[in-house]
Amino acid sequence: MSPFENLISPSTGFTRDIAALTAAGSTTANEARTKLSTKARILHATESLFLQRGYEGTSLRAITTEANVNLAAVNYHYGSKEELFALLLQERLDPLNADRAKRLEALQAKGFDREHRVEQIIATLFLPALALARDTDQGGPDFLRFIGRAYADPSDFVRNLLAERYAKTNLKFKQAFAEALPHLSEHDLAMRLNFILDAVSSTLASEDVRRVIGGIQPSAVNDDTTLLAYLAPFLGAALRANVRTAAQIAALQTL
Amino acid sequence: MSPFENLISPSTGFTRDIAALTAAGSTTANEARTKLSTKARILHATESLFLQRGYEGTSLRAITTEANVNLAAVNYHYGSKEELFALLLQERLDPLNADRAKRLEALQAKGFDREHRVEQIIATLFLPALALARDTDQGGPDFLRFIGRAYADPSDFVRNLLAERYAKTNLKFKQAFAEALPHLSEHDLAMRLNFILDAVSSTLASEDVRRVIGGIQPSAVNDDTTLLAYLAPFLGAALRANVRTAAQIAALQTL
DNA sequence: GAAAAAATCAAACAATTGTTTTAATCAACC
DNA sequence: GGTTGATTAAAACAATTGTTTGATTTTTTC
Incomplete structure (x- = not known):
């Protein structure tokens, strides 16, 4: 062979x-x-x-x-170490990104809830990962950690692979956020998106994600919505926050 | 010698x-x-x-x-590579953490502004880095990237060094946030703090921090307050956000 | 069951890493 | 000014990395 x-x-x-x-x-x-x-x-x-x-x-x-x-x-x-890891990453992340793109299109076709537009996009971005994490055939319980590792990996090889392979999907989400957050400049939006994606990645990569999931709300409907209930308002508030003027901040503490 | x-x-x-x-x-x-x-x-x-x-x-x-x-x-x-890097990290980060601790004590002695308590702590956490970054004798313009690199470095050696050496200061800030955010459980607070610290670290570590700083508000008072004007409401909103129930989130999108 | 293909194995290769050794050079001191 | 100690230099060491080789075994195929 x-x-x-x-x-x-x-x-x-x-x-x-x-x-x-x-x-x-x-x-x-x-x-x-x-x-x-x-x-x-x-x-x-x-x-x-x-x-x-x-x-x-x-x-x-x-x-x-x-x-x-x-x-x-x-x-x-x-063939090589890079080809081995490329195969592994694609095997795991291709279905994830395909699901994300599909759900985003469905949401856009159906129309947003005016009030919770940002939270809806956030949910669309993260629900596929949570769903796959519960599907033992596709990812299993370690899948969240896998995603975190992949997106937080510092090596050029992994970063380039993810950036190139999922550029189209990422762009679609960026545009969706941009439409939902018209008060943010392109610059502001890019920075805040980097913030929340980095934060989510390193959190998922940490070893105690499941402990965190289990410890939040014992009476929750299921793990997916439990974790999202946790993340969505947090991330949504961050994205939605208004830019304050420098003078307002300077008043908070004397330099 | x-x-x-x-x-x-x-x-x-x-x-x-x-x-x-x-x-x-x-x-x-x-x-x-x-x-x-x-x-x-x-x-x-x-x-x-x-x-x-x-x-x-x-x-x-x-x-x-x-x-x-x-x-x-x-x-x-x-002596060794580890000792070399330990010296470098301490040389750079010891003054930073000392300044942070000093400012936090001063703020607590003076009393908080009731409305902006969280933003005040955030400002106390990040202003020292920005001040040192403008001091060419202490850090210089690359200091922000240095901090980001240090706190985002994946090696066990760097992580352990930072965790052990600055544990006391970190704990003081955690307690200050806990008092300002009584509606969050210890679990919730720890997770959200990890979020924003990870996010800030990886953002600072990126190569275009100065481009970001320069591109936000040309008419700002100075770089320090400009960047903080950018970060504080964003981070404050994230920390302050209420936990939503699982049912509320499930309504946002059909699984 | 023999021939062909695929798979496994031990071994070595070439490159890189942090570290050590040994000798040569430099500087300071009496 | 020669001696002592600190510094620099070239080289090798030992360990690790990804990769390749060539022989051997296993499996498939006819």
């Missing part, structure tokens, strides 16, 4: 592997994992280590050790 | 070196930099490269090349 085959037909739905095997009779997910193909085990190990240490912090030897696989298997099956 | 001397008396005020030499007659800061001692050149090169690439992305060879210095000079003068 050519080492580049995956890049031609990348969609494997690889989380389904483990689910199928565990259902079939194996006791633990760990046992099931040892029965997967070498190629699949590499991908699972890569995801697990990327969650913990990011792109640059994850060596191929760490991956092959975790996967119980020979070192050369990575280059044989995936 | 013992390679650990710096750790005993770390305060050298090293930006003053260049300022003094440029004033003395050398034309450019670059020329002045070549006349500094080997030890000082290493520190300057380290700062410059840390600004661009963070801790792990900056190799000792890159530093010694930039400083026009032999590779072994780093370990000779500073």
